[in-house]
Amino acid sequence: MNIDLPALLIGAILLAGLYATMSYGLALIYGVMKIVNLAHAGVMMWAAYMAYLLIARLGVNPYLAPLFIVPVFFFLGVLLQRYVVRRVMTAPPIASLLLLFGIWLMMQNIAYLIFSGDTRAITTRYTLATFQAWGTSISVNRLVVFVVGVLALVILQQFLGHTYTGKAIRATAQDSDASKLVGINTDRIMEIAFGIGIALAGLAGSLMAMIFAFDPDFGRSHLLKGFCIVVLGGLESIIGVALGALVLALAEALSIIWIMPALQDFVSFAILVGVLVLMPEGMMGLVAKLKRS
DSSP states (O other): OOOOHHHHHHHHHHHHHHHHHHHHHHHHHHHHHOOOOTTHHHHHHHHHHHHHIIIIITOOOTTTHHHHHHHHHHHHHHHHHHHTGGGGTTSOHHHHHHHHHHHHHHHHHHHHHHHOSOOBOOOOTTTTOEEEETTEEEEHHHHHHHHHHHHHHHHHHHHHHHSHHHHHHHHHHHOHHHHHHTTOOHHHHHHHHHHHHHHHHHHHHHHHTTTSOBOTTTTHHHHHHHHHHHHHHOTTOHHHHHHHHHHHHHHHHHHHHHSOGGGHHHHHHHHHHHHHHHOTTHHHHHHHHHHHO
C-alpha cells in the first residue's frame, strides 16, 4: 500500500485541532464540577443542525455561523446547570451521570422527531476548496477548524489565567469549600463554567458539521474519543487536552500504516485502557511527577 506519509501527518495535525476543540468542554466541566457530561454528544449534534439551518437555509457564511451558535449554547448551558444539573450536585456521582445521559437521549429523540433520521451535510463553496503546501493538498475547511482549535486554546488559557472569573473557576476546581470561604460565589461560577463547556461543545459541533455528514446519532463516537483525549491529557488540564488530541490523532494516523485503517477506533480505545492502567493522571500528571522527582 502506497501511503503519502507527509500528507498523512499533516492531516493528523489538522484533525488534532478538531479533537481538541470537541474535548475542551468535557475537561472544563469535569474539572470544575467533577461530573462527566454525557450530554456533550447531544450538544454537538444540535449545534451541527443549528449550523445547517444557519448556513443552508439562511445563507449565513459558514465561518461566521459559530459566532451565532456559541452564545446560544452558552446561555442554554447556564440554564441547564442552574435549573437541572444543580439539583444533583450533592447526590452520588451516578445521579449526574444518569441525568445527563437521559438529557442526551431526549435531545437525540427530539432531533429524530424534528429532522427525521436522514443524514444531512453542509455543502458550500469551501467544502472542496484546497491549496498546496509542502507538496500536499490541504483542505481549507480542515485548516480553519485547526486554527479555531488553536485560538480556542489560547483564549481559554488567557481567560482562566488572567481574569477574575477565570481565576475563580480554577479556584473552584481546586477546592470549592475554600473558594466559598474567600467570598467566591461558587454556584455562579459553576453556572459560568458549565455554560462555557456547553458553548465549546456547540463550537465543536458547528465546525464538525462543515466536515462530516450528520444525523441525530451524530456525536456518539466523537464523545468516546473526547473521553480518550481528556483521560490521556489529564482530567483537569486544558493544555493536556490539546496534547492528548495531538497524540491521539497521530496514533490514529500511524495505525493506518502499522495496522489497518479499520482499526483506528481500536487504537483510540486501546490508548484509553492503557493510560487508565499505567498513568491514570494522564500525561500532565506524569510530567508533574517527573518535575517533583
